[in-house]
Amino acid sequence: MPKQLNTALLQIAGKTSGALIELDSVTKQYPNQPVAAVKNFSMTVQPGELIMFVGPSGCGKTTTMKMINRIIEPTSGSISIDGRDVLSLDPSELRRHIGYVIQQIGLFPHMTIAENIGVVPKLLNWSKEKTSDRVHELLTTVGLEPGDFAHRYPKQLSGGQQQRVGVARALAADPPVMLMDEPFGATDPITREKLQAEFLRLQASIGKTIIFVTHDFDEAVRLGDRIAVLSNRSQIEQFDTPANILASPANEYVSSFIGLGTAIKRLVLIPVTTAQLGPASAAVARGTTVRTTDSLRDALDSLVLTGLPALAVVDELNKAVGSISVDQISAVLGAEVPILTPTAEA
């Protein structure tokens, strides 16, 4: 490989906590097909941002993502990571510095969990000790006891555990960029929620630049820093924060994609403490309480479940700091976007 390309890769590889990604008028036109799969897609992703691509099946969101690590070669346009033109780099070398997780996970069935996670380090010629240390560290990070799991084979793990290994494997060489294609799509709802929560905590500590493809809008709201709502040929209908998209969908397409229950979905994003809490004395002194770290949706859930007019809000030390009622939750939504009700119902 020419020397300047090597340095370009090293530069990208060095940005372990997120690199800037720029896509400029990227188009993918398959031969013998009348319309492009992806047309003129442009986007700038800031370092450390978690971007969600949301859209219906076949809208080109996965194709767009796969052009970033050149699993699919773009027909025209340019893609750069940290200012370096991706299309001029050796594809295999490039991919070793981009984490890649797919829905079907694709663990190598004939390799142990430790060997699976060590694949990219091996490709990068890491020493055995360094690789094994890293494998242990990552298994611990994703909540799998290394002593118990390192020498098992993928078949001996549950779906959720396999997906954790998939994420660990993608993180092995500490890549600045991660591409994730519906990574939690094949797991049951309970496992999915758990994986999502773990993933958010993980991202908070590692701060990678992540492109995350999903068709589940709720998942996008829960995880994304920004969401790109895509329609056919990967056209961006709206690209904004989850709160802004929920509060003011750009057009009919976006609102139909969000679906019903926008108010409830927005509550997920708002912490309890945003509400004007009532006096602690307003809550009935019973078992159920709401924590200050909970979202308004959790508070509403508890209110509906208990049927009480108000619940006590407690801090980490279990000390009551106030109370919350349905009226106070509504007030938050009303204050944020006064016109929410008519547009959402329309």
Add this chain to the structure above:
Amino acid sequence: MVFPSATTATPVVRSRVARRSDEIWSIKRFVTPAVVLLVLVALFVALSSMTLDSIESRTLNTDYIIARVREHLGLTVVASALVAVLAIPTGIVLSRTRSRVLKAIVLGIANVGQATPAVGVIILLAILWQTGYLTALVGLVIYSFLPVLRNTMIGLQQVDENVRESAFGMGMTQNQVLLRIELPLAVPVILAGLRTSLVFCVGVATIATFINAGGLGDMIVNGLKLQRYPVLVTGAVLVACIALLIDWVAATAEDVLRPRGT
């Protein structure tokens, strides 16, 4: 940054892997060799109780039988080894190529090789070329080429597309994907093809006698022509025992070499 939650649902799988050697060397494994041994002992006892005439005793003696078995095994093993060396790489190349024409041509030729009766192939070769060991060898290779070729292609093809994609996605080159992922995962299927070829060869090698290439076919044909049934039966039983034993060795190899974890 430690998530303790995940291990709670860990199923306690007493691994298949740990019990592998027990499974491979179970009692069932030794049924075939035991049966073969019994048959051979029975044959020996039966032959020893007979009074053999001069024609029979010329063939039914240790030196003659060992020589024929050696020729027979030599043909079989060398032909199968050649098939492995030729058909596996051909299968790999064919599975890489996008050209359907090339695939169709090679598979077509291999198909003809197998579909033509083995006697026909060998005798035709002898007429066109020469008689003897080399011709028999070539005939056997032609005849047993297809199972290995086809199984190599199928073995590579059946590797999960997602596994292949994630291998590329992690930055493996074409060759690395082939050597580290596809071939190891195709091993069981390729070995199954090789096993079929070996057993084919044992049977078909009896025909070598027609073109003066020796083997146990000598005993069978002589026994028939001279109406010496002890000779005929001994030859036939030995061929059957060799086929069973070779199949057994190949089956054991298949289990031992199957990649762990699959």
